[in-house]
Amino acid sequence: MGRGDLTDAEWARLRPYLPWNVGRGGRWKDHRRVINGILFRLRTGIPWRDLPARFGKWKTVHDRQRRWSADGTWERVLRAVQADADATGGIDWSMVSVDSTVCRAHQHAAGARREAPRNSGKRTRPVQHRPDEGLGRSRGGLTTKIHVVGEGGLRPLATLVTPGQWGDAPQMVPVLERVKVPRPAGGRPRTRPGHLGGDKAYSSLRNRRYLRRRQIKHTIPERKDQRANRKRRGSAGGRPTGFDTTVYKRRNEVERLINRLKNYRAVATRFDKRAYVFHGSVTAASVRLWIRP
Template sequence: MGRGDLSDAEWARLKPYLPGNVGRGGRWKCHRRVINGILFRLRTGIPWRDLPSRFGKWQTIYDRHRRWSADGTWEMLLRAVQADADAQRRIDWSMVSVDSTICRAHQHAAGARHRAPTVPGRRARPARHRDDEGLGRSRGGLTTKIHVVGEGGLRPLALLITPGQWGDAPQMIPVLERVRVPRPKGGHPRTRPDHLSGDRAYSSRRNRRYLRRRQIKHTIPEPRNQQANRLRRGSRGGRPTSFEKARYVRRNEVERLIGKLKINRAVATRFDKRAYVFYGTVTVAAIHLWLRACPVRQKARSCVRSGLSDC
């Protein structure tokens, strides 16, 4: 087993949810070796053609990653490991934070061909396909933004890919709608946290109205311009927003989570040309974080406080 490969314990947790041995055209190649190759490329960011030969043919590894990104297999695996953790009560629903980060796009990520609208009788578009390919132009060049919802244990619950110049506030509701943790023993998937924390970029009347409607308590500071506008309107401006400074301190958890995701060079810099492939790359990084989580954790941050490297 090389550095960064799946350990026996991590493989045992992931193996039950992988597709069957027989696929289109014959048997799958060894899932474990292929996933280790995907993790190697995720960690190093090297071109697919430069993968070491110990992982097998690079075409096989790339094709499986692309196929599982297109048909939603990676997202299914993410929800499976989340459901396993939730069944063991290892998800901290008491405090969930939302934030975003910008990733610089490599020059090889540009130039994707425009896809025509889906025509009946032809192959459907891949899951999470975007017409803009999630690329935006700014003063620094091409960028992509990753929106993350993280739980208190520094693990991602939902991800969203948008162009880099898109704002944070309009994307809070779409990324929260993707929080969906199944319950293996039956029942509706859990989609609502107890409390949500975000910075002032997520402060808007629309977002606060949405959170109140779903009965989600929230700690989001109000910017000065919104405070001035509310005071200017007088009684029509409504009541001041509540803010708990003690809870807002925990917002650093989602920032540390983003740091864990961007340790992987293929996440910190986007090399994938298609948006759905890059979404699959970020999802693989999220799955690896869930697999590396401690099997037993009584409190949300007990692993961080104990100084365990696996956490």
């Protein structure tokens, strides 16, 4: 077993949730070695072609990562290990936090091609800044933003990938809607935390109304311009928002979680050309955080 490979305990937790039948009677080959290759690339950020020979053919490792990112396998595995942790009381639902982080995109991440219509006779052309590819232009170059909902154990409940220049407030609802932890006994998945923490970037009337409608308590500081506008309107501006400084201190948990995710170099810097593959890389890193003892 090499440095960073799955331990026997981690493999025992992960193995039951992996797909084993390819179709038409076929079976996947040696999941453990391939996943170790995926984790090695996530940790080091090296090109796929430079994977050490002990992980087998680099294309086998790359193709499985791409396929599992496209068909939702990594998402299903993440929810399965989350359900396993929730069944034993391993998820702190009393307080979750939301935050985002910007990742620089390598030059090789640009230029995802648009599919040309069939029988059109036209060649595909590179398109660099499509919103669905999660690439944004900033002063420093191309960037991608990862939005994270984390629980108190420093593990992600949900992630969302957007272009780097997109704001945080409009993405709070979409990333919270991705929190769906299945219940082993059946029924609807668990989606609602007891309390939500966020910085002032998430302070908006829309977000507060959404949280109140779902009966989720929240600690989000009010921005100065919003506070001044509320006071200017007098009684029509409504009541001041509640804010507990002691509870707000727990928001550092999601910041520490982001640091753990960005320990993986292929997450801290985006090398993947397609957004769904990069989201699969973030999800695979999240799975590793969940199965660690």
